[in-house]
Amino acid sequence: MKTRITELFKIKYPIILPGMSWISVPELVAAVSNAGGLGYLATGPLTPDMTRESIRKIRSLTNKPFGAGCTLLMPGARENAEVLIEEKVPVVNISLGRGDDIIRRVHEYGGKVISTVTTEKHALAAQAAGADALQVTGHEAAAHGGMATSMVLVPAIRDAVKIPIVAVGGFADGRGLAAALALGADGIAMGTRLSMTQESPVHTNTIKKQLESGIQDTIYSDRFDGLWCRVLKTPAAEKSVKKGMSLTRAMVAGPRIAREMNLPLFKLMIGMLLQGPATMMKLAHMSTAFDKIKAATEGNLDYGVQLIGQCQGLIHDIPTVAEVINRTVAEAQKIQQQMGSQLAGKIAAKTVKSAKPAAKAKKK
Numbered sequence: 001m002k003t004r005i006t007e008l009f010k011i012k013y014p015i016i017l018p019g020m021s022w023i024s025v026p027e028l029v030a031a032v033s034n035a036g037g038l039g040y041l042a043t044g045p046l047t048p049d050m051t052r053e054s055i056r057k058i059r060s061l062t063n064k065p066f067g068a069g070c071t072l073l074m075p076g077a078r079e080n081a082e083v084l085i086e087e088k089v090p091v092v093n094i095s096l097g098r099g100d101d102i103i104r105r106v107h108e109y110g111g112k113v114i115s116t117v118t119t120e121k122h123a124l125a126a127q128a129a130g131a132d133a134l135q136v137t138g139h140e141a142a143a144h145g146g147m148a149t150s151m152v153l154v155p156a157i158r159d160a161v162k163i164p165i166v167a168v169g170g171f172a173d174g175r176g177l178a179a180a181l182a183l184g185a186d187g188i189a190m191g192t193r194l195s196m197t198q199e200s201p202v203h204t205n206t207i208k209k210q211l212e213s214g215i216q217d218t219i220y221s222d223r224f225d226g227l228w229c230r231v232l233k234t235p236a237a238e239k240s241v242k243k244g245m246s247l248t249r250a251m252v253a254g255p256r257i258a259r260e261m262n263l264p265l266f267k268l269m270i271g272m273l274l275q276g277p278a279t280m281m282k283l284a285h286m287s288t289a290f291d292k293i294k295a296a297t298e299g300n301l302d303y304g305v306q307l308i309g310q311c312q313g314l315i316h317d318i319p320t321v322a323e324v325i326n327r328t329v330a331e332a333q334k335i336q337q338q339m340g341s342q343l344a345g346k347i348a349a350k351t352v353k354s355a356k357p358a359a360k361a362k363k364k
Helices: 004-009 026-034 048-061 077-086 100-108 120-129 150-160 174-183 191-195 204-212 235-243 247-252 254-260 265-274 276-297 310-314 321-363
Strands: 015-017 038-041 067-071 091-095 112-117 133-137 165-168 187-189 218-221 229-232
Touching (some): 026 038, 026 048, 026 321, 038 091, 067 077, 100 112, 120 133, 120 150, 133 150, 150 165, 150 174, 191 310, 191 321, 229 235, 235 276
Parallel strands (some): 015 038, 015 187, 038 067, 112 133, 133 165, 165 187
Antiparallel strands (some): 218 229
């Protein structure tokens, strides 16, 4: 299956594993790349040394193209970006911040940059900054999807930009891939689907809960990690959203946040203060959410909170990564053929119908 995304990233299939903290680890990234897709390493919870080690681990597991994510809002993200550039990671995904200099430096060694966006405004800005492609994240997605659904967001951004698009949010099978391509996307990302595979590091307790949950069993709120975020609906998640975050608690949590991010406390606090109260609150939210997200991936849903997309309700099994990718592509191709036949049949029927009056008129 060839699209502009497969050609840009030199991959076999237009299917992406996005960078999900504690989930998109080297083993899962390599499994997706080996199966013909493209995996992104999640660098959010990693120190620069851990990021470098993870990149080298991926290269020991695959000789296929891979990527790495960089969430620029987070302290330590710029240091991780330096490592990605030094290691010449083939594809760099930037989100939650401007990365003009990163784009320029990645291009210098021949790498590609894909920017995550949720609005047309941000899509145009990313294109102007030199991004090679866009990861367009709709409302249905796990974690930080936008306010508009993929059904309308993808075609709106397709009309606005010229560069390739990867659609994110609501895609779990071949029906989703076929639909995304019809909407104008050049590929899809399947975070929730690929997180529920045999190679995924997510604990079986959490995956079991996800299999039992439907498309309605999620919470979308800005009170969990400071941004509008979609999580699995559980008592722990509801409690976290209800509790929220206050400025006082953010300051008190400072030492623990610094430890979790492997940053000196003074550096974290100065960085947060310089960015202003609003950004400080977002960072405090995101940092304090880290241990809950990690706990959920480890199977503790009494305390942890799992980031999940609405498409969890479309998932009913735990196959291998290769099985997911192969059947997704096969199903999409079958649907494309069926739709082609249906459309051709309707066009033919319309042509025959319009020809009959003309034939009658000729006889007269």
